[in-house]
Amino acid sequence: MSTATEPQTVMLPMVAAINRAIDEAMTKDPRVIVLGEDVADSEGGGVYKATMGLSTTHGTDRVRSTPISEQAIVGAAIGAAIAGFRPIAEIMMFDFIAVAMDQVCNHAAKLRYMSGSQTAVPITIRCSAGAGMQFGAQHSDMLEAWLCHVPGLKVVIPSNPADAKGLLTSCIFDEDPCVFVEQTMSYFLPGPVPVGEHVVPLGQAAVRREGTDLTIVSYGRQVNDCLRASDALAQDGIEAEVLDLRSLVPLDLDRVLTSVAKTRRALVVHEAVTRCGFGAELSAQITEHLFDSLAGPVARLGAKNVPVPYSMPLERAYLPGRAEIVDAARRVVEH
Amino acid sequence: MTPDRVALLGMFETATKIKQCDERFRLLLASGQIVCTYYSPRGQEIIPSAFSVLLRPDDYMVTTYRGLHDHIGKGVDLRGLWAEFLGKRSGTCKGKGGPMHVTDPTSGLMVTTGIVGSGLPIANGFGLAAKLAGTDQVTVVNFGDGASNIGAFHEALNLAAVWKLPVIFMCQNNRYAEHTKLADGTSVERIAMRAAAYGIPGVTVDGNDPIAMYEAAATAVRRARSGEGPTLLEGITYRFFGHIMGDDMKYQPAEERQAAMDADPVPAFRVWLLAEGVAEEVDLAEIEQRCDAAIDDAVAYALAAELPSPDELEDDVYAENLA
Numbered sequence: 001m002s003t004a005t006e007p008q009t010v011m012l013p014m015v016a017a018i019n020r021a022i023d024e025a026m027t028k029d030p031r032v033i034v035l036g037e038d039v040a041d042s043e044g045g046g047v048y049k050a051t052m053g054l055s056t057t058h059g060t061d062r063v064r065s066t067p068i069s070e071q072a073i074v075g076a077a078i079g080a081a082i083a084g085f086r087p088i089a090e091i092m093m094f095d096f097i098a099v100a101m102d103q104v105c106n107h108a109a110k111l112r113y114m115s116g117s118q119t120a121v122p123i124t125i126r127c128s129a130g131a132g133m134q135f136g137a138q139h140s141d142m143l144e145a146w147l148c149h150v151p152g153l154k155v156v157i158p159s160n161p162a163d164a165k166g167l168l169t170s171c172i173f174d175e176d177p178c179v180f181v182e183q184t185m186s187y188f189l190p191g192p193v194p195v196g197e198h199v200v201p202l203g204q205a206a207v208r209r210e211g212t213d214l215t216i217v218s219y220g221r222q223v224n225d226c227l228r229a230s231d232a233l234a235q236d237g238i239e240a241e242v243l244d245l246r247s248l249v250p251l252d253l254d255r256v257l258t259s260v261a262k263t264r265r266a267l268v269v270h271e272a273v274t275r276c277g278f279g280a281e282l283s284a285q286i287t288e289h290l291f292d293s294l295a296g297p298v299a300r301l302g303a304k305n306v307p308v309p310y311s312m313p314l315e316r317a318y319l320p321g322r323a324e325i326v327d328a329a330r331r332v333v334e335h
Numbered sequence: 336m337t338p339d340r341v342a343l344l345g346m347f348e349t350a351t352k353i354k355q356c357d358e359r360f361r362l363l364l365a366s367g368q369i370v371c372t373y374y375s376p377r378g379q380e381i382i383p384s385a386f387s388v389l390l391r392p393d394d395y396m397v398t399t400y401r402g403l404h405d406h407i408g409k410g411v412d413l414r415g416l417w418a419e420f421l422g423k424r425s426g427t428c429k430g431k432g433g434p435m436h437v438t439d440p441t442s443g444l445m446v447t448t449g450i451v452g453s454g455l456p457i458a459n460g461f462g463l464a465a466k467l468a469g470t471d472q473v474t475v476v477n478f479g480d481g482a483s484n485i486g487a488f489h490e491a492l493n494l495a496a497v498w499k500l501p502v503i504f505m506c507q508n509n510r511y512a513e514h515t516k517l518a519d520g521t522s523v524e525r526i527a528m529r530a531a532a533y534g535i536p537g538v539t540v541d542g543n544d545p546i547a548m549y550e551a552a553a554t555a556v557r558r559a560r561s562g563e564g565p566t567l568l569e570g571i572t573y574r575f576f577g578h579i580m581g582d583d584m585k586y587q588p589a590e591e592r593q594a595a596m597d598a599d600p601v602p603a604f605r606v607w608l609l610a611e612g613v614a615e616e617v618d619l620a621e622i623e624q625r626c627d628a629a630i631d632d633a634v635a636y637a638l639a640a641e642l643p644s645p646d647e648l649e650d651d652v653y654a655e656n657l658a
């Protein structure tokens with residue numbers, strides 16, 4: 001066991017933390033390989049440079065730029081995984097996973113079950129995701145709820161660079177297929193990242209702020225908006241507890257229920273559109289378990305139910321922001 | 336590369352086992368003694384028979400819902416196979432996969448998919464794994480003529496060609512995709528012509544001719560094993576009993592089907608082996624009896640085997656069950 005001293009950290013943007021996680025995993029385990037469009041250095045090391053340097057360090061056998069063939073990328077990752085590798089497949093934008101859904105949902109997710117655990121599919125699918133960059137409707141989606149609906153997949157969304165490193169490491173070494181969602185808006189925000197091995201287990205939510213008046217459950221970059229909203233709420237004497245789920249499957253339901261049992265009020269916040277979003281699932285779970293002790297209905301705040309718009313005022317109106325979180329939290333408390 | 340006597344008799348044994356297994360399945364299904372979805376491979380026995388004597392157990396195979404012949408050809412244990420078709424706990428996949436999803440890594444039968452064309456991209460992954468691990472394992476992925484019209488076919492062949500993967504794309508052209516005739520859904524007369532689009536060899540062969548099929552398969556296997564890359568192989572064949580058990584086959588002209596059944600490749604192979612003096616009647620009769628006995632044993636085993644318990648429902652979704 002290591003000593004109790006604080007781990008050494010460096011300030012890194014999330015995209016660099018992701019790069020470190022992959023680099024360290026590849027150094028540690030020769031079975032880790034990377035597949036994706038333009039991921040090798042001769043193609044620029046990924047459109048967001050998340051894989052920059054990796055093909056130079058680990059070779060183009062293990063860091064492989066692919067044709068524009070999402071089904072072929074995920075399919076090859078699946079086959080190689082069954083045969084003993086730990087592939088990381090990069091799907092450039094979350095929206096593009098639609099093109100590979102058969103491989104993701106019918107194969108990666110189901111092959112362990114259909115084979116009675118004779119084969120496993122330990123792949124990690126990394127996707128850049130989310131709105132806020134004016135990329136328009138086909139380069140901005142948050143589709144995590146689609147994937148949470150498919151038994152066999154794990155779904156992970158980090159809120160900060162340190163978690164990005166630790167959670168991605170867990171995904172790479174997990175025995176099952178993980179979809180790792182990287183919000184582009186978070187890529188370049190720096191944060192302290194532990195140097196060397198850093199593992200954040202899947203299925204452990206983090207309490208980012210303690211409070212007594214309501215629980216705000218969130219994940220991904222919206223956790224940071226929830227924290228800023230909580231500061232504003234505190235000025236009105238409302239103390240919010242903010243939970244960062246970190247992984248949606250597996251879900252740390254215990255942590256959520258413990259918090260809501262204490263505050264008796266809950267608001268779920270995510271970037272994805274509200275309708276049939278993960279907030280609906282959480283709301284149902286909280287209500288089923290804590291109906292009698294809730295002081296009011298569980299509230300949900302997500303994006304508006306429209307395709308992601310291009311124009312800046314429209315995109316801003318689409319996304320839930322700090323002001324909407326403050327308003328929603330007030331309504332929950334005043335109920 | 337012509338097959339020697341051992342190879343020929345091995346092929347005959349595989350073909351016989353497939354034919355007899357299929358006959359037994361259809362008999363038990365028709366008489367209501369068993370219930371399962373069933374896609375008969377009858378008429379397509381020769382293609383997997385060739386691979387049965389060319390592949391090693393550590394070579395990989397991927398196939399489809401019409402996969403019984405490929406399962407047997409790759410050497411999946413008959414007991415486990417029958418038990419899986421009947422949904423029994425001792426089936427290859429604990430009854431969780433069923434006829435369309437047999438996996439048996441011991442014999443190298445890695446994936447059976449029910450999604451048309453989806454096996455091709457996955458086969459590339461096995462090829463990539465062998466290449467990265469520096470082994471000389473090859474991967475054979477079987478699919479139908481109809482599957483060559485799905486997007487995954489294009490992505491997979493292109494990638495296999497670009498990466499020179501040791502994968503054999505085995506198109507079993509039985510001339511129908513469900514109820515659609517080849518010409519009504521496919522832009523080319525020969526699917527192997529499509530190999531030109533990827534700059535890889537495309538070979539059409541009579542998939543019911545044991546010698547031609549063996550030679551074409553042997554060439555493709557040798558090419559893959561020596562690191563020269565993929566081949567698109569097309570075996571022309573015919574399915575005798577429609578798309579799925581219960582199919583009325585109205586879309587298949589009766590004369591066409593009759594002609595195909597008159598040219599049944601398994602008895603034709605038998606006649607040829609005797610005529611060429613490769614084997615005596617007793618040799619072949621012994622093989623047939625051995626297959627029959629193995630099937631008797633597998634059927635008895637599968638019928639007597641236990642069904643899974645509902646307690647097992649939530650196991651095998653993840654390595655560790657989630658809370």
Ligand SMILES: Cc1ncc(C[n+]2csc(CCOP(=O)(O)OP(=O)(O)O)c2C)c(N)n1
Nearest residue numbers: 401449450451479480481482509511512513
């Ligand atoms: C993606 C997809 N679309 C449709 C189907 C339904 N379906 C099952 S088999 C089949 C025909 C496939 O024909 P072919 O590839 O020639 O194979 P064969 O059944 O003749 O062996 C169809 C349309 C399916 N299983 N998967």
Ligand SMILES: [Mg+2]
Nearest residue numbers: 479480511512
């Ligand atoms: Mg067909």
